[in-house]
Amino acid sequence: MSDILLSVDNVSLRFGGVRAISDVSFDVRKGEIRAIIGPNGAGKTSMLNCINGFYHPQEGSITFKGVKRPRVKPHEAAVGGIARTFQNVALFKGMTTLDNIMVGRTLKMHKSFFWHLFRHGPAMTEEIEHRKYVEEIIDFLEIEAIRKVPVGKLPYGLQKRVELGRALAMQPDLLLLDEPMAGMNLEEKEDMCRFIIDVNKQYGTTIALIEHDMGVVMDLSDRVVVLEYGRKIADGIPEVVKADQNVIDAYLGVAH
Amino acid sequence: MSTAELATPSPALPFWVMPVLKTVAVMGVIAAVIVVLVTSGIAPKGSWGHKILAAPFIEMREMPDLLVQTLWEGVVAGILYALIALGFVLIFKASGVFNFAQGIMVVFAALTLVGLYDTFARYGFSGTLAAYVALALTLGVMLMLAVSVERFVLRPLVNQPDIILFMATFGLARLLIGVGETIFGGSSKIMISDQLGLPKGAIDLAILGGRVTLQKIDIAAAVIATLMIIALAVFFQKTRIGRALRAVADSHKAALSVGISLNQIWIIVWFAAGVVALVTGIMWGARSDVSFGLETIALKALPVLILGGFTSVPGAIIGGLIIGVGEKLGEFYWGPLLGGAIETWLAYVIALGFLVFRPQGLFGDKIIERI
Numbered sequence: 001m002s003d004i005l006l007s008v009d010n011v012s013l014r015f016g017g018v019r020a021i022s023d024v025s026f027d028v029r030k031g032e033i034r035a036i037i038g039p040n041g042a043g044k045t046s047m048l049n050c051i052n053g054f055y056h057p058q059e060g061s062i063t064f065k066g067v068k069r070p071r072v073k074p075h076e077a078a079v080g081g082i083a084r085t086f087q088n089v090a091l092f093k094g095m096t097t098l099d100n101i102m103v104g105r106t107l108k109m110h111k112s113f114f115w116h117l118f119r120h121g122p123a124m125t126e127e128i129e130h131r132k133y134v135e136e137i138i139d140f141l142e143i144e145a146i147r148k149v150p151v152g153k154l155p156y157g158l159q160k161r162v163e164l165g166r167a168l169a170m171q172p173d174l175l176l177l178d179e180p181m182a183g184m185n186l187e188e189k190e191d192m193c194r195f196i197i198d199v200n201k202q203y204g205t206t207i208a209l210i211e212h213d214m215g216v217v218m219d220l221s222d223r224v225v226v227l228e229y230g231r232k233i234a235d236g237i238p239e240v241v242k243a244d245q246n247v248i249d250a251y252l253g254v255a256h
Numbered sequence: 257m258s259t260a261e262l263a264t265p266s267p268a269l270p271f272w273v274m275p276v277l278k279t280v281a282v283m284g285v286i287a288a289v290i291v292v293l294v295t296s297g298i299a300p301k302g303s304w305g306h307k308i309l310a311a312p313f314i315e316m317r318e319m320p321d322l323l324v325q326t327l328w329e330g331v332v333a334g335i336l337y338a339l340i341a342l343g344f345v346l347i348f349k350a351s352g353v354f355n356f357a358q359g360i361m362v363v364f365a366a367l368t369l370v371g372l373y374d375t376f377a378r379y380g381f382s383g384t385l386a387a388y389v390a391l392a393l394t395l396g397v398m399l400m401l402a403v404s405v406e407r408f409v410l411r412p413l414v415n416q417p418d419i420i421l422f423m424a425t426f427g428l429a430r431l432l433i434g435v436g437e438t439i440f441g442g443s444s445k446i447m448i449s450d451q452l453g454l455p456k457g458a459i460d461l462a463i464l465g466g467r468v469t470l471q472k473i474d475i476a477a478a479v480i481a482t483l484m485i486i487a488l489a490v491f492f493q494k495t496r497i498g499r500a501l502r503a504v505a506d507s508h509k510a511a512l513s514v515g516i517s518l519n520q521i522w523i524i525v526w527f528a529a530g531v532v533a534l535v536t537g538i539m540w541g542a543r544s545d546v547s548f549g550l551e552t553i554a555l556k557a558l559p560v561l562i563l564g565g566f567t568s569v570p571g572a573i574i575g576g577l578i579i580g581v582g583e584k585l586g587e588f589y590w591g592p593l594l595g596g597a598i599e600t601w602l603a604y605v606i607a608l609g610f611l612v613f614r615p616q617g618l619f620g621d622k623i624i625e626r627i
Contacts, residue, residue, distance in 0.1 A: 054509070078512070
């Protein structure tokens, strides 16, 4: 099928004797918001790390844009069009918001390094062009006021927003968000929700996200996959998943 | 929190203002104490107190030309120390590795340059052109060294504890010494400064009622080192690759996730450190000679780094100048009291003194752990 952007087939991941993911398959369609949920330790972040190339599954395959991927490294995944954010924000703390997001443009800049050194000619045009794009993202995320602030000094909620901005700057085909709302208050969560929906609508970016807040997940996503102890226990549209007995058991516990 | 609350920027001082102000204040207090001691007669002439605290300063005031001469020599030495330290900082920032082999890389680069030129000369190809061909080839060798270090040392050891990587660079240092001695022999060589078009001779300036002699090679060293430092600063702050380098220094996984290849960045920093080593090697070599004895000079980078902080480029420069000037002043004015030759260890004492007050160095990142 042509509208499938990413397909995960029978993936298993082990760390020594620990099975983090066993035989999980699901797909992500072009243009949708796909949620991966599950209790703590269910293997959600491991799944993201497999897609992104930080981990390499021992079994199964990952097909991206119709091409079955060999073992990729994270930066190769990025070149391929996968961007991500991290559960515990991974920003360049010493650099400003603007610089952080500019780093996201690294892959899009091609002009020779010598031109850059002299800040002249084609490199300057290129820099300006990318700066413009970055400024648009900054506008979009409403972080104009903190453009020149080193991100290490920002509160957590804003750091998460900058991280989203950096991922957006890569103009990814697939955006992976690892708990984009963790540790946020209600107001920040609402903002973040709005941004995620807007990114999806405005840029048409396909998004796969991990989230714990069920209300948010059910509102936001087109389809949900549920993991428990590394296995897939449900997959489908939010209404169906919400009613699934396995999912209810996994989240609420089950009487034995 | 809304972004508006952060809209009013605090008028933060540039980061270097406070350390400099503090240093000036401390020096002021020391000067005041000395003046009081000497003028109040607590330390009469001829006493040890007078010899240590007063006599050197009186000498400085009476013979300002000598002071200028000493300061100049200190500055030149300091700039070269700064260059060596810069090589360390580059690699430490980008890969978190303390590169013990940086000092050897200086010697190795210089030896390669001289060795290549000698080989050319044996086949009748000499002069300026030959020197510059040798220089270009040496750059090629440094690039190959960077590529091999990345491939055979860093890549297999990625994610190992820092101490393992440190030991690996220690091994690299011994390897470079071995290879260098095998290929170029253990005897000291003369830097091809004439062929490279470096100036020689000296300029005599008649100032302050005396004469100050400036070696032309020292002036050239100062100018070239300054240009090099400016180029590196622009490279780090303004270019795409520089931004990527800073990104890698901050967070490996985030850098990877935006598509920066660590392997490529490591090659670039090791090559940059190699170029810095080559320039340093040429300059030191032109002032003395090229031998593995230069290695001990490279160790002077250690106190420079302790002073400046391992992660700061401006720190390496200021640290280098403080060590260079402090060392020469100490040797000239206080050295005779201890029988001379205090230059070899004074740098470490100065660094230790600073360490007591600022463990992270003058410009290093303050380490704050969240508990």
